[in-house]
Amino acid sequence: MSILSENIRYLRNQISSSQQKVADALFITRGRYAKYEDGASEPPIELLLRISRYFHISIDLMVSVDLRRISIKEIMELPDNRILLPVKVDEAGENRIEIIPHRASMGYLTGYSDPEYIERLQNITLPFLGLGKYRAFPAEGDSMPPHKDGAYIIGRYIDSFGQLKTGKSYVFITREEGITYKRLKEISNDRFLLSADNDFYDPYALPISDVFEIWEYTCSIATDEFKKEDFAPDHQTIIQMLKELKSEIKELRSKNK
Structure with a gap:
């Protein structure tokens, strides 16, 4: 062989x-x-x-x-293994940022490496962004406040694991979850430990072998107006109460098994 x-x-x-x-x-x-x-x-x-x-x-x-x-981690960090994405610019020389719409977010898993798929996406430019390749991904759910369901996270393409920093948030393109936006807590030989900013959700491990792409958070676009209650002090209290309730339910279930 x-x-x-x-x-x-x-x-x-x-x-x-x-x-x-x-x-x-x-x-x-x-x-x-x-x-x-x-x-x-x-x-x-x-x-x-x-x-x-x-x-x-x-x-x-x-x-x-x-x-x-x-090891898989060493393979992904080898410079020769980088799958570089071309930086496209408009007539003014500004970076074109492809937008992954909500309705097509799952299709990105099969089209992320297809130039024709990427070429068909709508795009915008943001002059204040620095050098790099950027793409806009839809935010879903309530795991990463204050980013609401429907907002867009604009990420800068990471072509080496050496660029990753714990404590920062990234958009991960993965085999199982598809597009997920989370904070990086730890890096081990074969997996990442990710966490949501919403304490209601527990941290979890993501195998490195499941990761296709990583995009570092640079800015976001809100599609809904923020309300005063989104930042009310009792909002965090409710989240903590729900987390405690979740833990109690887990304990009850384990006792009844």
Whole structure:
């Protein structure tokens, strides 16, 4: 078996996926994909590009390095593995910021690496932003106040884990959750510990292998007017009461098991 066949088998196992699921994502049959894992044949360059984007690993690494000898975190931090996004500008030279609409947020999981999909998105420019590649993502739910459901978080693309800082908030594009906006609490060898600013929600671990993209918070756009009660002192008290109630319910359930 070639290094490539060993690597794609290893990467598939790392995400606990089936050959059929990977084949469906690549728009090929399971039998054809199985031949690549068995080393019976080599994928053409067009398909190799799709495989690279699916596993979020550069072609150079997949065909020349035994990935089993490197941790997923180290692989993602290698400069040669960066999947750089082009910075598009308008006629005035300002960065074009693509907007991911709420109705199309789930479609972003399959289209984030497709230039044609990105090209069809609406875009805006914000002259006060510095250098970098920016994109606007929809905020959903109440986990990150004061950002309301319907607001947009504008993030700057992170192309290396070395740029991440604990305590800052990021938009994570993940295999299971899709688009999620959370605060980074800790970084370990194989996972991130994320938390919501709303204390009602518990922190949770996100496997690094599940992450496709990371965008650092730079600013937000509110689509609803803030109200005085959004910042009322008793609002936080209610949140704390709900959190305590949640803990009590968990205890009751565990006792009744």
